[in-house]
Amino acid sequence: xxxxxxxxxxxxxxxxxKAYGPQRWWPAETDYEVCVGAILTQSTSWRNVEKAVLNxxxxxxxxxxxxxxxxxxxxxxxxxxSLYYNVKARKLKEFAGFLGREYGGKVGNMRRxxxxxxxxxxxxxxxxxxxxxxxxxxxxxxxxxxxxxxxxRRIFRRLGLTGEDARYDxxxxxxxxxxxxxxxxxxEYHALIVEHGKSVCRTKPKCGVCCLRRMxxxxxxxxxx
DNA sequence: GCCCAGGTGGGTA
DNA sequence: TACCCACATGGG
Numbered sequence: 050x051x052x053x054x055x056x057x058x059x060x061x062x063x064x065x066x067k068a069y070g071p072q073r074w075w076p077a078e079t080d081y082e083v084c085v086g087a088i089l090t091q092s093t094s095w096r097n098v099e100k101a102v103l104n105x106x107x108x109x110x111x112x113x114x115x116x117x118x119x120x121x122x123x124x125x126x127x128x129x130x131s132l133y134y135n136v137k138a139r140k141l142k143e144f145a146g147f148l149g150r151e152y153g154g155k156v157g158n159m160r161r162x163x164x165x166x167x168x169x170x171x172x173x174x175x176x177x178x179x180x181x182x183x184x185x186x187x188x189x190x191x192x193x194x195x196x197x198x199x200x201x202r203r204i205f206r207r208l209g210l211t212g213e214d215a216r217y218d219x220x221x222x223x224x225x226x227x228x229x230x231x232x233x234x235x236x237e238y239h240a241l242i243v244e245h246g247k248s249v250c251r252t253k254p255k256c257g258v259c260c261l262r263r264m265x266x267x268x269x270x271x272x273x274x
Numbered sequence: 275g276c277c278c279a280g281g282t283g284g285g286t287a
Numbered sequence: 288t289a290c291c292c293a294c295a296t297g298g299g
Contacts, residue, residue, distance in 0.1 A: 092294090093279060096279095129295095177282085179282095180282090181281075198281085199279085
């Protein structure tokens with residue numbers, strides 16, 4: 050199917066954009082900070098991630114070499130606000146080891162790789178799953194790799210646009226096959242989904258559908274397949 | 275007290 | 288493949 054701006058996926062995007070305006074993500078100062086944040090935000094609210102990132106900055110360890118040199122226990126203590134701090138300290142070290150070995154410790158050096166190749170390599174790193182990897186690809190490198198998260202799954206299931214138990218790659222393909230392959234669009238779309246999800250769709254609505262469905266006037270069609 | 279937060283890895287059947 | 292659980296804590 051040819052990606053189009055006329056489909057339901059794009060229509061939902063326009064509704065969200067109208068409701069919340071441009072989000073201009075990712076909230077970070079450097080590409081490296083985006084990657085660190087992508088790991089720290091796993092199953093954690095951004096507010097807590099911010100505290101952890103500030104602690105790392107204050108301690109001067111928000112860099113690849115510094116993370117490699119630091120002790121796991123020391124990193125864990127700093128990132129305590131982001132939850133799961135022991136496993137996340139290991140994840141930061143695993144990522145730093147990978148980046149050091151493969152790309153000289155520079156996020157920018159990953160740009161020489163094709164997206165599919167880089168995605169596969171990042172997924173092979175312990176602690177980096179599809180959402181974390183796609184966040185790095187999209188927000189640190191500007192690659193058009195759609196990020197699927199719990200909000201995405203919840204909202205689009207309630208809208209009836211995706212299956213009840215669609216797997217990550219199926220949801221990702223739904224967006225990438227129904228939208229123009231533009232990083233800027235994916236960037237705003239995921240950010241808008243998170244904004245909507247945390248502000249409105251956090252609790253399960255009594256009607257069982259996302260409030261977006263009301264915004265759409267209940268006229269959304271379920272796409273084929 | 276209960277539920278959830280921008281997941282992921284490992285174990286089991 | 289499909290579940291379950293561990294990781295871990297604070298705020299609504």
